[in-house]
Amino acid sequence: MNAPAKLGLKQRYSLLTHGLDWKPSYQPMDKIYPYAEFEGIKIHDWSKWEDPFRLTMDTYWKFQAEKERKLYAVLDSFSQNNGQMGLSDPKYVNAIKLFLTGITPAEYQAHRGFAHVGRQLPGVGPRVAAQMQSLDELRHAQTQIHTLSHYNKFFDGFHEFTHQHDRVWYLSVPKSFFDDARTSGPFEYFIAIGFAFEYVLTNLLFVPFMSGAAYNGDLATVTFGFSAQSDESRHMTLGIEVIKFLLEQDPGNLPIVQKWVDKWFWRGHRVLGLVAMMMDYMLPKKIMSWREAWEIYFTEAGGSLFQDLARYGLKVPKYADVATAEADHISHQNWLTFYQACHAAGFHTWLPTDEEMGWLSEKYPTTFDKYYRPRIELFREMEKDGKRFYNNALPQLCSVCQIPMVYTEKDDPGTISFRSSEYKGDKYHTCSDGCKDIFDNEPEKYSQAWLPVHQIFQGNCGGATIEEVLKWYKLNLGADNLDQAGSPDQKMWDEWMAARSRVAG
Amino acid sequence: MSVVAIDKNYADKVVIRDRVENFHGNQVVYVHWEDHLMFHAAMAFPLPPAMPFGALVQEVLPTYYGMHPDFAQIDWSAVRWTVDGAQFTPALDKSLKDNGVGHKSLIRFWTPGLDGYKHSRS
Numbered sequence: 141m142n143a144p145a146k147l148g149l150k151q152r153y154s155l156l157t158h159g160l161d162w163k164p165s166y167q168p169m170d171k172i173y174p175y176a177e178f179e180g181i182k183i184h185d186w187s188k189w190e191d192p193f194r195l196t197m198d199t200y201w202k203f204q205a206e207k208e209r210k211l212y213a214v215l216d217s218f219s220q221n222n223g224q225m226g227l228s229d230p231k232y233v234n235a236i237k238l239f240l241t242g243i244t245p246a247e248y249q250a251h252r253g254f255a256h257v258g259r260q261l262p263g264v265g266p267r268v269a270a271q272m273q274s275l276d277e278l279r280h281a282q283t284q285i286h287t288l289s290h291y292n293k294f295f296d297g298f299h300e301f302t303h304q305h306d307r308v309w310y311l312s313v314p315k316s317f318f319d320d321a322r323t324s325g326p327f328e329y330f331i332a333i334g335f336a337f338e339y340v341l342t343n344l345l346f347v348p349f350m351s352g353a354a355y356n357g358d359l360a361t362v363t364f365g366f367s368a369q370s371d372e373s374r375h376m377t378l379g380i381e382v383i384k385f386l387l388e389q390d391p392g393n394l395p396i397v398q399k400w401v402d403k404w405f406w407r408g409h410r411v412l413g414l415v416a417m418m419m420d421y422m423l424p425k426k427i428m429s430w431r432e433a434w435e436i437y438f439t440e441a442g443g444s445l446f447q448d449l450a451r452y453g454l455k456v457p458k459y460a461d462v463a464t465a466e467a468d469h470i471s472h473q474n475w476l477t478f479y480q481a482c483h484a485a486g487f488h489t490w491l492p493t494d495e496e497m498g499w500l501s502e503k504y505p506t507t508f509d510k511y512y513r514p515r516i517e518l519f520r521e522m523e524k525d526g527k528r529f530y531n532n533a534l535p536q537l538c539s540v541c542q543i544p545m546v547y548t549e550k551d552d553p554g555t556i557s558f559r560s561s562e563y564k565g566d567k568y569h570t571c572s573d574g575c576k577d578i579f580d581n582e583p584e585k586y587s588q589a590w591l592p593v594h595q596i597f598q599g600n601c602g603g604a605t606i607e608e609v610l611k612w613y614k615l616n617l618g619a620d621n622l623d624q625a626g627s628p629d630q631k632m633w634d635e636w637m638a639a640r641s642r643v644a645g
Numbered sequence: 646m647s648v649v650a651i652d653k654n655y656a657d658k659v660v661i662r663d664r665v666e667n668f669h670g671n672q673v674v675y676v677h678w679e680d681h682l683m684f685h686a687a688m689a690f691p692l693p694p695a696m697p698f699g700a701l702v703q704e705v706l707p708t709y710y711g712m713h714p715d716f717a718q719i720d721w722s723a724v725r726w727t728v729d730g731a732q733f734t735p736a737l738d739k740s741l742k743d744n745g746v747g748h749k750s751l752i753r754f755w756t757p758g759l760d761g762y763k764h765s766r767s
Contacts, residue, residue, distance in 0.1 A: 174651070175651060178649065178650070178651045179649055180649070325649070325651070328649075473685070476685060477685040477686070480684075480685060481685075510765070511682075511765060511766065511767065512767075513765075514761070514762050514763045514765030514767050515682065515683055515762070515765065515767035517762070517763075518683055518714075518762040518767060519683075522712070527712065529683075529712065531684060531685070531688075531709075532708075532709065533684075533688035533689070533690070533709045534688065534689050535685065535686035535687065535688060535689060536675040536677075536686050536687040536688070536689050536751070537689075544685060544686040545686045545687060546685045546686045548682075553766075554680060554682065554760075554761075554766030555679070556677065556682075556686065556687070558677075558687075558751060558753075560729070560751070564661065566661065566663065566664070566748065566749065567729070567747075567748070567749040567750070567751075568749075569675070569749070569751065582647070582648040582649070583647075583648075584647065584648040584650075584655060584656045584659050585648050587659060587661045587663075588659055588660060588661060588662060589662065589663075590662060591662075591663065593689050594662070594663050594668075594673060594689075595662075597668055597671070597673060597689070597691040598662075598667050598668060598669070599669065
């Protein structure tokens with residue numbers, strides 16, 4: 141063989157990806173790729189797939205290794221210098237408890253999903269890209285765990301995130317999101333995670349958490365954010381390529397893809413409600429409101445994206461208008477849910493200060509003072525009387541997103557949006573038209589939901605009392621849960637600060 | 646619409662986790678007090694179908710809603726009720742079942758004149 145000593149980038153790429161594919165001779169294609177057709181997507185020519193990034197495995201390892209070296213150097217220094225003491229406020233730590241328990245296991249799920257897609261798609265280009273994304277997601281899970289393990293040395297609530305992911309009521313929200321995506325066919329998974337989540341919505345997840353970390357002195361989290369960022373831009377390129385490819389291959393793909401875009405936009409919007417409350421209530425130093433973030437990253441950026449995709453016939457996701465109207469409400473509704481349910485949660489909650497309430501009024505001029513300030517004032521009164529409100533009943537959950545049914549009608553914020561369906565003689569409740577459509581399209585799937593509240597009633601969660609359920613969740617009563625005030629986290633922080641001011645004289 | 650699945654017999658293999666048989670003789674009942682969103686969502690309770698509706702009103706509701714300043718002022722004879730979207734007047738001495746409350750039924754009630762803390766619907 142007379143190969144030149146050094147290959148051109150394009151040639152190298154071609155040999156190390158497409159060049160590794162072969163045409164099977166003793167097994168038919170549909171036996172090798174059994175998942176390729178049942179979703180109804182038609183692909184006529186896989187060679188039309190344009191690889192969004194010309195990255196080969198060897199270069200991939202080199203890049204990632206370099207990023208890892210930088211990340212771990214920063215983490216070492218953060219830990220040696222007691223970086224946790226530079227945080228703006230110990231309340232901030234609750235935001236990263238939510239990240240580790242809610243998002244990190246989802247990264248791992250994304251890794252598994254892309255590994256599956258990377259095996260099952262008949263085209264070599266998307267297979268290679270999906271394999272790389274699969275490795276990225278695994279790396280994100282690992283770097284997040286390593287980063288946040290530093291906080292686990294000092295603060296409560298970080299210790300059992302893998303165990304809790306399969307059990308705790310609110311963690312069933314991101315879990316069921318990914319379970320739904322991973323049990324779909326490979327094309328739906330690709331649209332769900334690659335396009336709807338990574339392309340349309342990812343900025344609403346990563347930017348708030350990473351800027352929030354930067355504003356609040358959490359250098360460790362900022363660093364893993366940076367380390368993930370170049371991967372994220374690759375994922376976005378892949379997400380847009382997959383949607384264009386599917387729409388260009390066959391006109392019959394459009395209605396299928398549109399349905400997935402509608403579904404996964406809505407499911408993603410529901411999951412991101414956790415980020416909304418994090419931004420508006422959990423960050424001691426605020427970056428911007430959820431409403432503002434929604435306008436920039438969905439209304440503006442998403443608007444131009446869908447304008448671009450209109451030439452394929454793809455429309456803005458159904459119920460995008462409802463999601464936009466909800467941007468004035470969800471952070472308040474979610475936080476005040478956790479406020480009253482944090483005796484069963486792995487992080488602390490609190491009521492906003494007067495100053496924070498002023499900020500919320502300013503950011504939410506049409507809704508905060510009218511609907512949420514009075515609710516917060518009532519809770520304050522109760523706290524003052526020594527009767528801090530914990531809701532001892534369990535809430536009705538949505539059969540699709542699994543969030544307590546707290547969301548209100550688009551034109552009537554005082555009335556909960558109750559929807560329901562019948563399937564095989566049973567009733568199923570959903571929180572919105574978006575979730576109801578998803579249920580009605582595939583009732584066989586969602587009627588199997590493992591709804592945490594019903595599982596407790598069935599006796600499958602350690603017992604009937606809150607103490608028994610917490611034990612089954614591996615949440616430590618009096619340490620991981622309840623209000624921030626009086627928590628061991630707060631007490632330890634106050635002692636650190638007192639010691640620091642003694643030293644400073 | 647039906648599920649898109651690789652297994653053509655998928656629908657026959659579905660195991661519904663929330664069948665009433667799995668609740669040890671109880672049925673799940675959801676209750677929601679309208680215009681009092683201090684309570685973030687409808688509450689879920691596992692209740693025996695034979696339980697009198699009156700017991701729900703006199704025992705369950707005060708335990709979970711009693712801390713709201715409006716609760717003590719409710720005129721129960723004026724309360725408007727729906728079960729699964731249909732208006733009804735509960736017979737307090739009759740069972741939940743005989744009042745039309747089934748497994749996973751949603752009971753909503755409106756208390757005229759009471760619209761939450763400082764009229765905020767909270």
